[in-house]
Amino acid sequence: MSTAPSEAICEVAVPNREGLHARPVMRFVDLASRFRAEVTVSNISGSKERVDGKSAMQMMLLEAVQGAVLRIEARGEDAAEAVKALAALVSKSFGMYAPNEGQAASNPPGGPSDP
């Protein structure tokens, strides 16, 4: 008996001042890659094109600035979990400024220093 793949959608705004640059992209992609579901993301404040959420290259193309709303969609067994985790990551500024992260100090928020 086949199970219909589950789907989940969520929309969340990018809180970081510098938007979706290299480090946020990598954190998102690393997390998304842990799930089996297919993940697609689109920037509904921008080009609205759907990209692969596990692709470092494509996620960079979203051109999501601070305040841009990302639409995260997942399809597959753990779709709901995936979307929940990813939305949480985004809303917490990709975990970049959490006080218990040792790296936060060496990576202060501020655009151009983020490669």
Next chain:
Amino acid sequence: MEILRGTSVAPGAVIGEAVILEAEEYRIPYRTVAADRVDDELKLLAEAIRNSIEELGKQAEWLNTHLGRDAANIFDWHVGVLKDERLRSQIETLIREKHAATAHATSVVMRNYQRRFLQMNDPLLVERIRDVQDIERRLLRHILGESREDLTHLSKPAVLIAHDLTPTQGAQLADTKVVGVALDVGASTSHTAILLRSLGRPGVIGLNDVSIRVSGGDTVIIDGSNQLVIINPDEATLNEYRSRQEAFVRFSTELDALTHLPAVTRDGHRIELYANIEFPHEAKVGASKGATGIGLYRTEFLFLMPSGAPSEQEQYEAYCEAIRGANGRPITIRTFDLGADKYTQQRRFEQERNPMLGLRSIRFSLQNLDQFKVQLRAILRAAAVGSVRLMFPLINSLMEFRQAKMTLYDAMEDLEDEGQEVRRDLAVGMMLETPAAAIQVKEFCREVDFISIGTNDLVQYVLAVDRGNEQVSQYYSPSHPAVLRLLRDVLRACTRARVDCSLCGEMAGRPLYTMFLIGIGLRTLSMAPANIPEIKKLIRLTSLTHMERIARRVLTFDTERQVNNYLRDETRKLLPEDPI
């Protein structure tokens, strides 16, 4: 099919396979592979990705240890891209479905992404192009192995695509199967353009991003006559160009037939058509195109070679080769005109803010007297083997000319003291290429043996436009009435003073201006050898009376547009089908 517009440096159209000249001179040798090689190509890709990631890991480690986490972070995204499954499957699809060679497939996919970054609004994101290019280069290096094939090993006609060309690279093209060139940068009178023109192969420059838009192995048409580059043309376009190519070959052959005929107007006035050369061996090329002399030998190319500053003996040998190549015909050697070009600027401690107005050319020479004297000695010694004239560039004041001449006399004396015979009657002249020189032309006429107008620089100084800046290239035009009036005044003064005056800027080689230039009194035009036959054809079709009338009419116009329209119409009447 993609069509890009740029600036033409040489006419004609060619069809060829693209060879991309990377900064490290990689070349993607072929576009597709046989079906049975597909698996090997896929393995090659997997290995290249693995090795690239490993290499990055080591570099990140090094950076982390020596410069800290932040620096190492730079590579995190690079690693992310290399591990990107979606990217990888895009490359694999090309390999599997189109039998693309790994290198070609990688290049196509990476360049597609580069193009998308180019379209971003956020300037920081646009910078990602550099990263993607870097990743592409790294992958290619692993795919192609360290072997960097140079252009001399091309097996079939290729079209060279690059961001820019150093003079060395340009000079090397002569011996290769490169049939056409397209560059991102370049304005039509830069050294690169001059080189390309002398190669006589179609070239289009100032294309901005052609080096990203083309992938190695793509079919590319370089249409130098229409200033177009067409990437992966469709069948209809290909056919059209193939038949155009045939027509162009016919046209060139027709022009070649004029080689041994003199450039004489219908009413019997002879015009000397000379060649501009950059390398000694080109003297012969000039002769083969019908040049009756060398109006300008640009000696600075000796200094732009990777081996560095040439010795007196090396210079002497080069000058002798050029003089012998001229075969008894007059040759004018110009002393170094270096300093404003980026190659010498890059070697300076501090780059000048305004190189075009800075320490260049004769100013540089007069502040580096030892080097200047070495060149002068070499020219003086070489002058013994032919009919040589010596010319100083960018002379801007009488004092400057006198100083340069004094240095020349010093060199003459030194040589005589050493027992060498020196021609004291060597004709010494100047390039007239600044407004000051033009304004004081009467005074200069009393001190120089001859004048050669360098319109390339003259136009830029008179119109206050940097001829090397593509962003303002539309302001740089010899058709500006101020330029034309100035030329008329200079010619008038020279004619009155009976001082030989010629013109050696790019303007001389453009049929559009021929009738005007001769009409105001020029009797010697010096140009890239490839342009000589067409100019000769035009001269033989018309009379001096007609040209003088044209010149008078042109000088009544107020705007560039009127000048261009009029000259275009009048020139078309004589050269209806020729690509002007």
